[in-house]
Amino acid sequence: MGARSISRPSASIAKGAGALALALLCVLLIALLQRAGWLDGINVGLMEAAGRARDTGSGGHVTTLMRLASAIGGTAGRLALVAVVLVPLLWFGFRRSAIWLVLTIAGGTLLNLALKQIFAAPRPDLLPHLDIVHTYSFPSGHAAGNMMFFGALALLAGSTRAYVAAAVMILLIGASRIWLGVHWPSDVTAGWIEGLGWLAFCRLWLPARGGEKERA
Template sequence: MHTARSGRPAAVVVVSILLLGLVALLGRAVAVQAGPLLRLDRAVSSALYAGDDRSGLHEAVLQVATAPGSSAVRAVVVLPVLVVLARRRAWRTAGWVLTATALVGPLTTAVKELVGRARPQFADGGARLDSLSFPSGHASGIATLVTVGLLLAWPRLSRAGRRGALAAGVALALLVGCTRMWLGVHFLSDVVGGWALGVAWTLLVALAFRALPGRLSA
């Protein structure tokens, strides 16, 4: 047990470095306009974009489906969690949750500025957003939220519960990522980069606060 616990931080660091390496690789490829990546992004974007003539209901459904990745929804979900942690005087865990969820947005914005990628453009549609595209803030936001939720719940779940929670979390992250492309506001690499950034950031902050829950490998 001691060996498993002592090896856990090293494994988390390795996973985080690999994910951050993926973000850096994708960001560099976007910045230098690497042909294979741009072609893949354009192909996937064209295939998934929901079109220019979406009905009001269609648009509303997409906006609801993409909302879990927003900072507003993240705050609504995290606030009661912080209250519970504060009542239990779990200050270290609360600090991790607050730091991870509150600062993933500014971190994503900083990476956007470094890469400087414009949003996808469509002939007569797509959301007209002035912000930059890589990585997706909704993707990094939902990846952070899901990772926080899984780490907090993991020690308290049965083996079957863990499988169900992991599947639900992955499905939610996939849904948010896909809606960004259905709405025409992100490329595939934006979404993948956002997912990787959100997970890596959350894990590293948990390590910094020494807040990784026990029995992660049980």
């Protein structure tokens, strides 16, 4: 029994580390392909399509929606949502879930900031920017951060509706960054992969350390 109880946490830690390593390898591959110009066709094509759609009659309404989604998924909006979620978690006694959520978001944010500095990719200039940006472009912080946040909420809730709602928000916020002209599609894709890898790491590693024993 003792050997089994020790091996299970070790296996979870190894799987979590492996998932994160695979995700970071994919992010690196996307970065190399992007810098080599092999993704220009997809990136330029999708962003030009967004630019044409922005100029249509309904484009203004879509832009309003995309601005809202981007604001919700920004750093300030995401931190506000984390604070809102922490209140009921702590109020109803889900202390471990609250700690797990904070560690997941904080660590993931630091990871994304580090990757941005490593790759130091400039923002696309194909379309006029409809949002103010000051950081590097790759990988998208909105895409990564909201994959982590909404994915973490879905894991804590553990219901199909939660996973569907999380997927809708993740896709909408990621698409908003392309629509607003501040990220290439490959930036967003890399952010999603980064966020998913970090989420898998936290899901497998922290519970093995006793971080998630309860269902919120």
